[in-house]
Amino acid sequence: MKNDWRELIVAYHDGELGPDASAEARRMIDGDAEARQYYEALRRSDDLLHQAFDPILDKQVPSGIDSAVRRLSRRQHVSRWMPMALAASVAMIAVLLVRQEQFDQQLHEQFAEMQREIVRLRYQALENTPSGTAATWVSPSGNSRFDVTPVQSYRTEDNRYCREYEERTTDANGVEIRRGIACRVGKANWPDEPALSSQETHF
Amino acid sequence: MRNDLGEKLKELIPRMRRFACGLTGSIDSGDELVQAACERLLNHHARLKPDTRLDSWLYQVIRNLHIDGIRAQAVRQRGAEKIRQDLVLVAGSESNLDNHLQLHEVQDALGKLPEEQRAALMLVCVEGLSYKEAAEVLGVPMGTVTSRLVRGRSALIARMEGGGAAPQQTKASK
Numbered sequence: 459m460k461n462d463w464r465e466l467i468v469a470y471h472d473g474e475l476g477p478d479a480s481a482e483a484r485r486m487i488d489g490d491a492e493a494r495q496y497y498e499a500l501r502r503s504d505d506l507l508h509q510a511f512d513p514i515l516d517k518q519v520p521s522g523i524d525s526a527v528r529r530l531s532r533r534q535h536v537s538r539w540m541p542m543a544l545a546a547s548v549a550m551i552a553v554l555l556v557r558q559e560q561f562d563q564q565l566h567e568q569f570a571e572m573q574r575e576i577v578r579l580r581y582q583a584l585e586n587t588p589s590g591t592a593a594t595w596v597s598p599s600g601n602s603r604f605d606v607t608p609v610q611s612y613r614t615e616d617n618r619y620c621r622e623y624e625e626r627t628t629d630a631n632g633v634e635i636r637r638g639i640a641c642r643v644g645k646a647n648w649p650d651e652p653a654l655s656s657q658e659t660h661f
Numbered sequence: 662m663r664n665d666l667g668e669k670l671k672e673l674i675p676r677m678r679r680f681a682c683g684l685t686g687s688i689d690s691g692d693e694l695v696q697a698a699c700e701r702l703l704n705h706h707a708r709l710k711p712d713t714r715l716d717s718w719l720y721q722v723i724r725n726l727h728i729d730g731i732r733a734q735a736v737r738q739r740g741a742e743k744i745r746q747d748l749v750l751v752a753g754s755e756s757n758l759d760n761h762l763q764l765h766e767v768q769d770a771l772g773k774l775p776e777e778q779r780a781a782l783m784l785v786c787v788e789g790l791s792y793k794e795a796a797e798v799l800g801v802p803m804g805t806v807t808s809r810l811v812r813g814r815s816a817l818i819a820r821m822e823g824g825g826a827a828p829q830q831t832k833a834s835k
Contacts (some may be wrong), residue, residue, distance in 0.1 A: 465811045472785060472810070474792050499818040504786050506767040506821070507683075511787055514682050515675040520692050523674060526699035530706065531667025 467493055471500045572597060572604075576625075580606050584621050584640050584648045592626075602629040609637075618642065666706055669715050670699065676788060677719050683783035684727050686772040698722040720788070720798045724780055763821070770820040778813030781806055786814070 463486060469475050470483035486493045519527075575595050583593035583606035592607040605626040613619055620641040627634045640648050674695065681691030698719050709718065771779055777799070784795040785806070792810075796803045 464815060465807055468811050468814055469792075469807060472792070474807075496818070499822055500814060503767065503814060503817050503821055506763055507771070507782070507787050510764045510768050510771075511679045511683055511783075514679045514688060514691075517678070517688070519674055519678070520696070522696045523678075523692060523699055526696055526703060527667060527671050527674065530670055530699070530703050533703065533706070 463490075463493060464496060467497050468500065471497060471504075568597075572602065576604055579604060580623075580625065580640075581648050582606075583608055584623060584642075589621070602627070604628075614641070666702075666715070670702065670719075673716055673719060676716070677723060680720060680783050680788055681723050681727070683771065683787060684724065684776070684780060686768070694723050694726050697726050701726075717794065717798050720784065720790075721800075724798065728776065766821055767817070770817050773820070774813050774816055778809045778816070781809040782813045782817070785810055 466475075466479065466483050467487065470480055470487075475483060487497045488494070575597075579593050579595045587593045587606070587608055589608045589610050592605045594606075595604045596602070603626075605624075605628075607624045607626070609622040609624055611619070611621045618641045620639055622637070622639050625636045625638070627636075642648055677695045677698065678688070678691055681694040682688050683691075685691045685694065701722055702719070771782065774782070780799060781795060784790045784798060785792065790798065792803050792806050796806045799806060
């Protein structure tokens with residue numbers, strides 16, 4: 459180390475030494491005039507280097523560099539948000555598909571419920587309602603109405619009890635009128651889907 | 662590292678300009694290096710490793726661009742006059758004439774050092790990097806950084822203090 463005294467002083471000045479080497483450097487600076495002079499010169503030259511170059515820190519950044527920085531920020535912004543935007547789009551599509559499926563399912567259930575109500579009402583009308591009197595069902599939403607009116611009743615040659623009837627469905631699409639004949643099967647038993655004799659639609 | 666890269670770069674630009682100016686001896690030439698480094702970052706940022714230190718990466722790119730000879734030596738020489746004028750103007754209100762002359766001398770002295778010593782001096786003495794960090798930027802062992810610093814500083818001091826050559830070391834430098 460004796461031959462590298464400047465290296466020791468420089469490293470000491472730069473704070474790169476451990477406690478023992480620092481103590482040795484300090485002793486050298488305190489006890490040797492040349493080492494002390496070198497150490498002081500190091501401090502002065504570092505001060506001058508800072509004075510010479512630090513003013514650049516406060517100088518306005520040229521437009522070319524500023525533009526490059528802004529372009530990088532924009533690319534970062536896009537690259538940061540693009541995956542999230544894509545993920546959000548995929549999630550939104552998934553939600554829409556799920557909602558569509560739920561909506562379809564709901565419609566299907568409503569339609570099935572309406573069909574059950576129509577069969578029940580037709581059965582009730584054919585079994586209990588006098589000819590010329592309508593039995594009516596209105597959907598819970600109030601948007602659809604179903605009327606069944608027995609028109610006339612008669613017995614066939616083979617002693618079956620049959621009724622002619624008219625069904626009228628009214629909803630946002632207009633009015634649909636169907637006429638048909640239903641014959642009782644056994645005791646108080648009417649077919650779920652009686653034969654239709656005519657159908658007309660009014661919008 | 663990639664998060665807020667633009668913000669980090671913006672914060673580092675002044676230091677990069679100072680380093681590049683010290684390497685080239687000219688604010689304008691240094692700014693050209695910094696801009697080229699920024700363009701390189703624009704093209705390569707997606708490929709940077711997450712643990713890459715942006716400041717070290719930029720110092721390294723700026724220094725490599727400088728060494729690769731992006732600009733001719735003649736351009737650097739012409740720019741050397743500009744830096745002295747620019748810096749004196751900035752420091753003019755606070756510094757006396759003796760100080761101006763000293764600033765000229767230290768800039769001249771730094772510009773006359775070999776490039777590897779100048780880079781080591783700028784990174785450690787001005788930019789405040791540790792020897793280990795400077796060694797990583799320069800791609801050399803820490804011992805080589807130490808050696809370059811001692812030789813560079815000794816030469817700088819010799820020129821500043823005595824106007825002569827660097828003091829002779831008893832041990833051969835790397």
